[in-house]
Amino acid sequence: MRYCLVLAYDGTDYHGWQIQEGVATIQEEVQKAVGMVIGEPIQVAGASRTDAGVHAYGNLAVFDAETTIPAEKLAVVINQNLPGNIRVMQSFGVADGFDLRKNKGEKTYRYRYFIGDIMPPLYERFAVHVPYRIQVRAMKEAGKYYEGEHDFAAFCAAGAQVLTTVRTVNQVSVEVTPAIGGEFLDIFVKGEGFLYNMVRIMSGTLLQVGMGRKEPVWVKDAIESCQREQAGPTAPAKGLTLMGISLDKE
Secondary structure, three states, X not given: XXXXXXXXXXXXXXOOOOOXXXXXXXXXXXXXXXXHHHOOOOOOEEOOOOOOOXXXXXXXXXXXXXXXXXXXXXHHHHHOOOOOXXXXXXXXXXXXOXXXXXXXXXXXXXEEEEEOOOOOHHHOOOOEEEOOOOOHHHHHHHHHHHOEEEEOHHHOOOOOOOOOOEEEEEXXXXXXXXEOOEEEEEXXXXXXXXXXXXXXXXXXXXXXXXXXXXXXXXXXXXXXXXXXHHOOOOOOHHHEXXXXXXXXXX
């Protein structure tokens, strides 16, 4: 039978999702924990290969196994074998032919900045400190230029191996919420798929607009240029969280 896990993790101490020799990864920890429950080595495939230092509230993973444990109870049992910074939030059965790589469900990412003079240490692992006044309205205006189907070559890190840099962004929103000592400035990006470091570059570019260093239309010009040097810097990994992935209903 095939099972699906909804995974949440603090990615600070890991070198991303994918197993790599000699370093700690999320996939390795999850595979070990599942194997201990099932009683044999198990291969776990993830929906999103989050990078080193990136977090998740709702990444997805699947594995095949034979067990008498009810699907919805697997989360509790697997969690007993995971470190505290990784948790299975939900477990359920899926069709045997279900393939996460072909899932067309929407991914939602959040990039978090903390705006304030001094950032409390409890935010350090999950937000990037910005001790400046931010023009939120300008960021919201700039964010709309990302929406739709575009060639996002200017927002892709060097070394990415892809057939095309064309992607569709369904929605970009910029939200401000109160926080101890300041405010959280959150950038939410929704779409079916993203390029290497794409959301981090989008977020770093929007911050340049928010700081008044660039006009909102600069985002449009950067997209049309298809040149990486025309966009803003890559924002640090720690501010990025994969919030969730919807399952394709087709």
